[in-house]
Amino acid sequence: MVVNCCCTNNQAPASIPLLRFYSVPLPDDQARFLPLLRCISDGAEYTMPSVIPTVCDLLQLTDEERNQRLPSNRTCISDRLAWSKVYLKSAGLIRMVRRGVFVITERGLTVLAENPGNLSNRDLARFPEFVEFVQRGTEG
Numbered sequence: 001m002v003v004n005c006c007c008t009n010n011q012a013p014a015s016i017p018l019l020r021f022y023s024v025p026l027p028d029d030q031a032r033f034l035p036l037l038r039c040i041s042d043g044a045e046y047t048m049p050s051v052i053p054t055v056c057d058l059l060q061l062t063d064e065e066r067n068q069r070l071p072s073n074r075t076c077i078s079d080r081l082a083w084s085k086v087y088l089k090s091a092g093l094i095r096m097v098r099r100g101v102f103v104i105t106e107r108g109l110t111v112l113a114e115n116p117g118n119l120s121n122r123d124l125a126r127f128p129e130f131v132e133f134v135q136r137g138t139e140g
Helices: 029-039 050-060 064-065 076-088 105-115 128-138
Strands: 094-098 101-104
Touching: 029 050, 029 076, 029 105, 050 101, 076 094, 076 128, 094 128, 101 105
Parallel strands: none
Antiparallel strands: 094 101
């Protein structure tokens, strides 16, 4: 039996035997920020399932990368994009309209207007809300 699993470091955890581990490297967290933001740049309301195909296209992911699954049967890319959404939200670049629905903010549009080549945690750290988010995560 093969466990389709991905880890943030693309290595098998010690608890999963290597013969049962399968991992296709995906772009790191920060590489997904800008494509996700560009995908929603028209100001419309989006859900995660509605943006995944477009973000995958922007990232030029293969079918294997798009279909890689966690043990929960959720795709790795949907899981990782959900985390990217959390980071962008914490920086004030997107906001939740209602459960599961999000839009780009004026701040997000301003960042896109700067035409960045990429968007990293360092870029998000210029926003106090993001710094506070990171600090809350390291306290405990």
